[in-house]
Amino acid sequence: MHAFFEHYLPAEPAAAYLAPGISMLAEIWFDITEDVQSAVQRWEQTGFIRLDVASENQQERATFCRHAVSIAASLVIYRPPPSPPEPVYLAPQSMAARRQAELAPRYGAATIVIDNIPAASSAHIGPKVCQAARVSLVQTAELPGMLATWQNKGFVVLGSSDLLIKNNEMGFSEGLRQAAVAAGASLAFFQITPAKVRAVQRKADGRIDMDAVRADPPVKMSPGGSSVLQLVLLAPVSLHARELAEAEFGSSHVPIGLGESSPVTAPPATLKTSW
Structure with missing residues (x-):
């Protein structure tokens, strides 16, 4: 106490x-970089996979973390203004990859209030979830x-x-x-x-x-x-x-x-x- x-x-x-x-809260990580492709490759080396899904608001940076939750992604990488953001969504393939990624450098994280646990595919796991x-x-x-x-x-x-x-x-x-x-x-x-x-x-x-x-x-x-x-x-x-x-x-x-x-x-x- x-x-x-x-x-x-x-x-x-x-x-x-x-x-x-x-x-119920979900934690979404994000990386902001001009070199999106290099960042994607770095995260893939830690056991993340790229989710080939499109967002309806590709230019609205404020919506990226919310969209990540909707597709059970754990990470979104995008470019800073004034460049077009070009968001890329990724997710860990295993719990081991997620734990390894906890120590990886990144720009930041956001906590999103959710109604249900994001449903992930068989190829990856969803974001960290907790109750508060x-x-x-x-x-x-x-x-x-x-x-x-x-x-x-x-x-x-x-x-x-x-x-x-x-x-x-x-x-x-x-x-x-x-x-x-x-x-x-x-x-x-x-x-x-x-x-x-x-x-x-x-x-x-x-x-x-x-x-x-x-x-x-x-x-x-x-x-x-x-x-x-x-x-x-x-x-x-x-x-x-x-x-x-x-x-x-x-x-x-x-x-x-x-x-x-x-x-x-x-x-x-x-x-x-x-x-």
Whole structure:
């Protein structure tokens, strides 16, 4: 478990609730080069084959990855502007070729939300597929008010956490999303309050005394300073509530399992769990 959640305190939800929504994702690699033929030959040497299929939008670079999914390709190679793109779609012939290609240099990759696993031919395998939980992560300056609002909209609190962090700490938002999924939450609110280290103390219930933090604030929020991060995790009691949150805040995909050619099993419709 991430260090942020050493002080996680589970709650006892008042009602059964839904697990996060699940999306199926496919990963498509792409190479952008002026020498498409040489790139194709290099990938063929790693065990990929060229798929002789035509796209209706051969000039629309934004559609290439989506088209690759539709034909169960794992890779699309094309030329950069202003040259005509001349896309070529390829797929690995075996799992060994795909694993070898994981280490091969390439321009980048894109993750595409899909409805079904792409159907590959007997001559090749499809792209990497995984399932991901959808989580809405929201920073707020009014944590109690947001909690009250979304409890009224059909969410229950699963638990909360607070801790002292450095203001220059990077990448903690991904840890927050992963923690939300681990707790079965679809919605995560967090608030950051600048704090002096000496003002941070925990009460008997294990929570940081925010009154003490606010009573002795730092002069300013500096990169080398510290803050208290408060996190509250919530889950919807209905599909309507979950859809409301996703519509208002959007959502991020948090992978919950990787498959070679198929996704993992989704979590149950209702979930009660704690760390």
